[in-house]
Amino acid sequence: MHKYIYGRSLVARICASPALAGLKVIDLTRVRSGPTCVRMLADFGADVIRVEPPIGVDPNEVAFSGNRLGGDFQNLNRNKRALTLNLKTPEGLEILKRLIASADVVVENWRPDVKRRLGLDYETLKAINPRIILASVSGFGQDGPYAGRPGFDQIVQGMGGLMSVTGHPGSGPLRAGIAVADSSTGLYAAIGVLVALRERDLSGEGQWVHASLLHSQIAMMDFQVARYLNEGEIPTPAGNDHPTSSPMGLFHASDGAMNLGAAGQGIWIKLCRVIGEEDLLDDPDFSNEKKRVTNRARLNAALEQAFARNTVAHWVAVLNDAGVPAGPVYDVPQMLDDEQVQHLKVCAHTQTSKGEAVRVISQPVTLSRTPASVVTAAPEWGEQTDEILQEIGIGHSDIERLRTDGVV
Incomplete structure (x- = not known):
């Protein structure tokens, strides 16, 4: 008091x-x-x-x-x-x-x-x-x-x-x-x-x-406006994909959706290895971030096939253990039930x-x-x-x- x-x-x-x-x-x-x-x-x-x-x-x-x-x-x-x-x-x-x-x-x-x-x-x-x-x-x-x-x-x-x-x-x-x-x-x-x-x-x-x-x-709007001011690029909708990084966006496991954030060459290499798709590392269309953005549709399709082999919980666990950012997609009740949310005393x-x-x-x-x-x-x-x-x-x-x- x-x-x-x-x-x-x-x-x-x-x-x-x-x-x-x-x-x-x-x-x-x-x-x-x-x-x-x-x-x-x-x-x-x-x-x-x-x-x-x-x-x-x-x-x-x-x-x-x-x-x-x-x-x-x-x-x-x-x-x-x-x-x-x-x-x-x-x-x-x-x-x-x-x-x-x-x-x-x-x-x-x-x-x-x-x-x-x-x-x-x-x-x-x-x-x-x-x-x-x-x-x-x-x-x-x-x-x-x-x-x-x-x-x-x-x-x-x-x-x-x-x-x-x-x-x-x-x-x-x-x-x-x-x-x-x-x-x-x-x-x-x-x-x-x-x-x-x-x-x-x-x-x-x-x-x-x-x-x-x-x-x-x-x-x-931050980087979206800065892109236009400095590079002259007019931002457009990218759906669940990141506008300038790939693979980064929403993907589907066998039982639902999850988010993946594999920006940068080091994380890209870790991703391919942990999901058992090392052959993607040899594909010239995916050799760097710019090419992965240009060829995003084909890359996303390949990753969707790989993720369909197991559950969201499995992939979120193994990806994060390997240093690849990933997370489930919650509704509000699921979000509030998450153990980290409860640890943070959000409510x-x-x-x-x-x-x-x-x-x-x-x-x-x-x-x-x-x-x-x-x-x-x-x-x-x-x-x-x-x-x-x-x-x-x-x-x-x-x-x-x-x-x-x-x-x-």
Whole structure:
């Protein structure tokens, strides 16, 4: 149990990690990209205050946050406290500014014009608290011709090039099965916040951190875009094959599918020997990586014949023992049952304040001394409203008045 002084109050609460203990974060985000950023800060011990409008103020908020026990909401919003605040009222905005005066970080993913209209732009927040770090997550950036557009993951998967390289040759554009743009933007924003916090240690000043879905999606394209920028190659869908290495992709054993990663000449030689196909080493069409990519169809057919002689479990074991990367292809239940996944403690267990059991995904970053943890489930709507308002000096009678007036 760690004790923190916020405003006039001495509050004891369980902390997820000492790594970011003492940092106060105001979470004005919703959907996925913004909450992903804030979740990382919360899991490493920051005191995160999730600000939501009172029920009935914004009907869209119910769609995003109404199912508090839903797996998605719980996974994104664990380790946070919740405050309801009506930012459409002058008093609600004033309370938020009081919170910001003692905070370290504010994270929002409104359209750029919204914060200016509310008077919550960076220059205004800087005047309130020169040490504040404002992290703004958007679809297309804080300025430019698309700044006012709403940003959704699938829209940006298309505009950021991902859909053009996903799928089988000739299949047409295909979205990825996860929210790549949303999730990566949240992580990039979290990195930006941590860098800004480190710089603040040196300068004593906060700054404005921007992250957009479009830029993040293009960054996640990584070598595919770099190939075009430097070699002039336009990437196209390669299905389950790697676009520039072979043999690397999906193959079929006698009882199912498996992935193989035999990139590089040394691993190629090991592969041929362990599967008993040394004659492939003498084939001039497969003598180097470039030729193996050019003649991939014939090579893949030969390997499919070889792998059909035994099971996925057999091949995964003997290939890895020989230093050839290989692995099964799981659905989600199979993935969670894998012994290495269980060893890594990928699933974290917690419960709500009402005692309902919740399972979420743990942080994939491990620190040896100050690891992240999941100590509380996502909060009920406004669960800590009274507690948080009392921490900034608002008494019980005033809180009741604010509730009557629809401010909280």
